[in-house]
Amino acid sequence: MEQGTGKEREACFDQAAALLPGELGVAALRLPERTRERAEELRLRVGQPMEVLLPEGEQPVPGGPAEVTAGMLEQVLEVATQASVHTALEQVRAGYFTVRGGHRIGLCGTAVLREGKIHTLRQLSSLSIRIAHSVPGVGRTLLPALRTACGIRDTLILSPPGGGKTTLLRDLICGLSDGVAGPALRVGVADERGEVAALWEGRPQLAVGRHTDVLESCPKAEGLMSLLRGMNPQVLAADEITSPRDIDALTQASHCGVGLLATAHAAGAEDLGRRPLYRALLEAGIFRQVIEITRKDGVRRCRVRALEGCPW
């Protein structure tokens, strides 16, 4: 897979590092240019030094405090939410939230339960900032496999967490919308977590193409149906299909003559077929092909596989 330009990735890293308070932020911004370009995540654990996740693994960030404290994690939360934790609480309950620029902040700590559900996290213990970045052209070679004469083949992108599903989805959306390898298509994106387009004051922070309509912060199921009713899309896209309601919405949309593009956590098609939730999705025959992203020696590879004839 191609990588984005070093400068763009460095700028994304700097934007994410700006969420870190005081010494942590200074140390992160002092990392060598090459490290900043390749960084995928910044990881903070109470009692441990801050680390940066690179394709080859986690490395300590030199020059920062010897130990991250719980207070520092709270400061990150305060900076990331602009002192408005209440606006992110729904997402915090799910364990992560998305900030300006599309960076995802994952949280761990002591959960406070109410009526058997996570209400909030009382004491933070660790935090990861996953750096969002668009990789222009990463899906270009895959576009011919997606396109048909008048639309696209319904396609599901699969990889384990952190594999680059969202980055690939974003670039495929951009290519379809801008008319790369075929005519430009109207794409509707149900961007529940704000990670695909990262809207800020109505403007996408990450490139999603000229003919793309984004519905952000809306549950995927409702978002997909709303886009279908209101925006007359030729392609509907959604990131991380995780619930039966998402699958119901995709099933409904698939019967409306709209192309579907979505992502799910799975090592591959076989892995997906072993899980009851996705097994139903595969059995319904909604998706005609999958794109599997694998990583070997720090290099990501994509493979398109047809689903016809698979024993689901």
Add this chain to the structure above:
Amino acid sequence: MVRALGAALLIAGGLGAGWCGASALDQRVRSLRTFCAALETAQRELSLRLLPMPELLSLLSRQSEGQAGAFFARCLADLPFLGSRSFARIWGDALEGVPLDLNREDREILAQAGRVLGRYDGAGQEAALELIRLRLVRALEEAEERRKSGKKVWYALGITAGCFLAIVLM
């Protein structure tokens, strides 16, 4: 004639001094009233619209008059320093830095809001703000009482001092 004019001026000066003392009491009441209204708006916006802090501060700075408006504008202007300063500190610094006609107790009550805002869910913040607002309302009632009696005292003192000076100096 000149003596009468001088005496009148001295009495008017005393009355003016009394008026200045009384207006300080007015200003505290006005300031407390504006902050009570602002906290009520904040409660409503947090419970109904879950407004993010920058938008909430912007709204409060536009809606609040005089010193309270300047206070919220200062908090908003300092928000980019989050990370090097906590929100509670930014709020506290604005309480210290913006000239407000409030006494130390009033400022302490308001400082509590800085430790609550943006830290909890909408309902939690609303409940905490309600307690703070009620304390501020009590401070407002006390200030109004003090103004009622204090104003008379200031005017009486002013006129008395003016008359006394006129008698002594004429």
